[in-house]
Amino acid sequence: MSEVTRRDWLTALGAAMLSGGISAEAAQHVHQAVAEAKKPAAGAYKPKVFTAHEYKTLQVLADLIIPADEVSKGAVEAGAPEFIDLLCSGNSQLALIYTGGLGWLDRESQKRFDAVFVEAKPDQQRALLDLLAYSKNAKPELAPGINFFNWARRMVVDAFYTSPIGIADVGYKGNKGMAKFEVPVEAIRYALKRSGLG
Amino acid sequence: MAQVRRSAPVYDVVVIGSGAGGGTVVQVLTKLGVNVALLEAGGMLNPAKDFKEHMWPYQVPHRGAGEAAESYFGRKDFGFFSAVNGWWEIEGEPYTTAPGSSFRWFRSRILGGRTNHYGRISLRFADYDFKPYSRDGLGTDWPISYEDVAPYYDKVEEFIGVFGSKEGIRSAPDGIFHTPPPPRAHEVLIQKACAKLNIPCISSRLSVITRPINGRAACHYCGQCGRGCVTASKYSSSQVQILPALKSGKLTIIPNAMARELITNDEGLVTAVSYIDKTTRTEKQIRCRTVVLAASACESARLLLNSKSSRHPNGLANSSGVVGRYLTDTTGYSMSGHIPALVGMLKHDTDGVDGGHVYMPWWLWDKQKEAGFPRGYHIEVGGGYNMPSIGSFNRTIQRHEGYGASLKAKIREEYGTFVSFAGRGEMIPNEHSYCEIDPDVVDQWGIPVLRFHFKWSDYERAQVKHMEQTFTEIIEIMGGTVVTKQKDISVPGEIIHELGTVRMGDDPKTSALNKYCQAHDVKNLFVADAAPFVSNPDKNPTLTICALAWRTAEYLAEELRKGNV
Numbered sequence: 076m077s078e079v080t081r082r083d084w085l086t087a088l089g090a091a092m093l094s095g096g097i098s099a100e101a102a103q104h105v106h107q108a109v110a111e112a113k114k115p116a117a118g119a120y121k122p123k124v125f126t127a128h129e130y131k132t133l134q135v136l137a138d139l140i141i142p143a144d145e146v147s148k149g150a151v152e153a154g155a156p157e158f159i160d161l162l163c164s165g166n167s168q169l170a171l172i173y174t175g176g177l178g179w180l181d182r183e184s185q186k187r188f189d190a191v192f193v194e195a196k197p198d199q200q201r202a203l204l205d206l207l208a209y210s211k212n213a214k215p216e217l218a219p220g221i222n223f224f225n226w227a228r229r230m231v232v233d234a235f236y237t238s239p240i241g242i243a244d245v246g247y248k249g250n251k252g253m254a255k256f257e258v259p260v261e262a263i264r265y266a267l268k269r270s271g272l273g
Numbered sequence: 274m275a276q277v278r279r280s281a282p283v284y285d286v287v288v289i290g291s292g293a294g295g296g297t298v299v300q301v302l303t304k305l306g307v308n309v310a311l312l313e314a315g316g317m318l319n320p321a322k323d324f325k326e327h328m329w330p331y332q333v334p335h336r337g338a339g340e341a342a343e344s345y346f347g348r349k350d351f352g353f354f355s356a357v358n359g360w361w362e363i364e365g366e367p368y369t370t371a372p373g374s375s376f377r378w379f380r381s382r383i384l385g386g387r388t389n390h391y392g393r394i395s396l397r398f399a400d401y402d403f404k405p406y407s408r409d410g411l412g413t414d415w416p417i418s419y420e421d422v423a424p425y426y427d428k429v430e431e432f433i434g435v436f437g438s439k440e441g442i443r444s445a446p447d448g449i450f451h452t453p454p455p456p457r458a459h460e461v462l463i464q465k466a467c468a469k470l471n472i473p474c475i476s477s478r479l480s481v482i483t484r485p486i487n488g489r490a491a492c493h494y495c496g497q498c499g500r501g502c503v504t505a506s507k508y509s510s511s512q513v514q515i516l517p518a519l520k521s522g523k524l525t526i527i528p529n530a531m532a533r534e535l536i537t538n539d540e541g542l543v544t545a546v547s548y549i550d551k552t553t554r555t556e557k558q559i560r561c562r563t564v565v566l567a568a569s570a571c572e573s574a575r576l577l578l579n580s581k582s583s584r585h586p587n588g589l590a591n592s593s594g595v596v597g598r599y600l601t602d603t604t605g606y607s608m609s610g611h612i613p614a615l616v617g618m619l620k621h622d623t624d625g626v627d628g629g630h631v632y633m634p635w636w637l638w639d640k641q642k643e644a645g646f647p648r649g650y651h652i653e654v655g656g657g658y659n660m661p662s663i664g665s666f667n668r669t670i671q672r673h674e675g676y677g678a679s680l681k682a683k684i685r686e687e688y689g690t691f692v693s694f695a696g697r698g699e700m701i702p703n704e705h706s707y708c709e710i711d712p713d714v715v716d717q718w719g720i721p722v723l724r725f726h727f728k729w730s731d732y733e734r735a736q737v738k739h740m741e742q743t744f745t746e747i748i749e750i751m752g753g754t755v756v757t758k759q760k761d762i763s764v765p766g767e768i769i770h771e772l773g774t775v776r777m778g779d780d781p782k783t784s785a786l787n788k789y790c791q792a793h794d795v796k797n798l799f800v801a802d803a804a805p806f807v808s809n810p811d812k813n814p815t816l817t818i819c820a821l822a823w824r825t826a827e828y829l830a831e832e833l834r835k836g837n838v
Contacts, residue, residue, distance in 0.1 A: 237330035246620035270614035272465035
């Protein structure tokens with residue numbers, strides 16, 4: 076593979092710039108764009124929409140949906156609650172989905188376990204989510220919770236996998252640029268063999 | 274009309290619209306020393322600032338979903354990271370559809386128009402595409418042949434740069450190509466599956482350069498062409514033709530200029546273009562010896578239909594009554610599948626060029642009876658280890674219930690194991706599909722808007738059925754299963770290949786333009802977008818727009834030199 080490192084690539088772009096290929100302004104843009112984002116300081120985030128209790132509930136829910144495992148950390152570490160709070164602050168319809176959904180979760184937890192969601196035991200939390208997550212458990216009276224869970228699941232997944240943690244988890248190797256595009260022979264051989272087409 | 278001011282200079286040519294057609298006309302004319310003014314209904318483009326190439330989703334707090342969560346509640350553009358482009362709805366610029374019709378009209382209001390983000394697919398029409406009526410008795414023959422256009426395909430390919438491979442397939446004539454990038458792993462599988470079905474699966478032909486030309490750097494394979502390319506390695510009329518033409522000193526760009534009407538004199542010739550300066554909301558006029566409409570097919574038709582006078586009661590260049598008629602869009606159908614053979618493959622950088630590195634040209638051009646419908650389609654492919662973004666894992670989370678460690682493992686396993694197919698086919702012009710001026714509605718500047726009538730026929734529906742069967746077969750031969758499939762043929766206008774509304778022809782009674790895209794009725798009026806197209810073959814229109822625009826611009830320059838216009 077002739078995959079180039081980011082440094083090589085920026086050097087190549089610099090050479091292109093010298094030969095009149097791209098403007099200095101464009102090159103500057105490239106440098107800025109490829110710069111790693113600074114990680115937000117942990118624990119410093121102040122929710123824009125949620126109360127402290129709602130936000131705590133959202134954090135627990137997010138880490139239940141995408142927990143830390145042997146490969147990577149979980150949704151909270153990847154910034155999912157901040158992402159959801161930010162988007163809710165720009166969209167009142169979404170904010171309603173979340174405040175309503177988190178409220179529903181607390182009331183349902185209270186009814187079943189005599190404890191709000193964050194104070195329920197982990198196996199109780201999972202038992203409640205199982206009712207929402209699997210169609211075999213679906214009951215009409217659970218509909219608001221199921222709808223909310225689907226929203227949370229989708230957005231926690233989006234947030235996690237658009238973070239540096241999630242991107243590394245699935246193994247995305249790109250956004251680096253290449254001098255020449257090549258595909259590892261090993262990868263093609265593997266796919267051909269498994270497909271029976273090779 | 275007190276606010277109308279006549280600006281003093283008379284330009285040799287006023288070009289309206291800065292997309293593929295307008296950009297090519299500007300490039301060719303300024304090179305020949307002609308004084309050109311370019312009206313663009315949108316703003317100027319600054320690629321260095323406007324493009325978001327190479328940004329990671331986490332570099333913005335909303336990750337690309339939009340500050341108002343647009344990704345989840347319906348978008349108004351192709352997304353936060355996409356190049357400035359346009360959409361099917363533009364605030365203050367409505368259009369209407371007749372009862373029983375659906376049509377979505379995409380407009381782009383920016384220097385370079387849709388070329389800033391388009392799919393870059395650059396296919397020559399086949400020889401038979403110019404003579405559709407002679408071939409199957411449907412539609413109308415073009416007044417020109419492949420041989421007339423071929424030298425201009427050469428010029429365009431050499432100038433903008435197109436990669437591809439020479440194949441000798443009649444439905445996909447070879448051009449002058451840069452070296453193409455090799456197929457990705459899943460594309461190799463698709464090629465093997467297509468071989469079993471006798472479907473050719475060859476290198477894509479995209480307007481992306483793989484060696485430096487004209488001061489443009491070779492592609493760096495980041496896979497983000499749709500975001501706009503800071504190195505101009507992909508073609509856009511803004512970066513490749515218009516901004517460089519400024520150096521000639523022959524080009525004046527007038528942005529935010531919404532053309533309203535063409536002004537004619539007693540002899541019926543165009544003397545000026547009336548336009549709205551959007552920044553001041555005032556009407557202005559710019560004087561010209563000749564005018565080139567390149568505002569996009571339907572916008573050019575609208576401008577002609579709105580240029581009514583006692584001498585031209587049906588609108589300008591419309592004594593035939595064909596302006597607005599023969600509107601077509603490309604048919605579209607897509608499907609995706611999960612390919613277990615790709616599970617567990619070595620993760621690697623598959624960015625390459627944005628879009629498939631391979632495609633399938635129409636393969637039954639000599640077996641149309643076998644196909645069961647007239648004309649054809651080509652197939653575009655998708656897949657690979659794409660940059661995770663909002664919605665990237667929707668397919669997996671829809672396929673698998675649950676949450677927690679098992680969901681995480683499933684997403685990891687299925688990442689990069691889906692392939693997708695999109696068919697793009699030829700629609701035959703029909704009497705039910707056209708646009709006209711809506712007598713009741715105006716836009717925010719008081720310009721009467723278009724009303725669309727549109728119907729797919731059974732020809733197009735049969736074609737899409739064939740796509741569905743073909744894609745299913747390919748996925749199954751790859752050992753995969755169908756995951757998502759489009760319910761029905763695309764909504765008219767959604768493939769954004771609308772064209773044919775100011776058609777060319779030899780007979781002034783049945784066409785608006787002659788074979789040089791010059792109006793039969795108005796000799797100093799030319800059209801250089803997709804409006805002159807007589808048919809809409811299964812080849813995306815942009816390369817042919819550029820080739821015809823180049824041909825028209827050369828003819829126009831010569832007519833100017835001779836004093837004929």
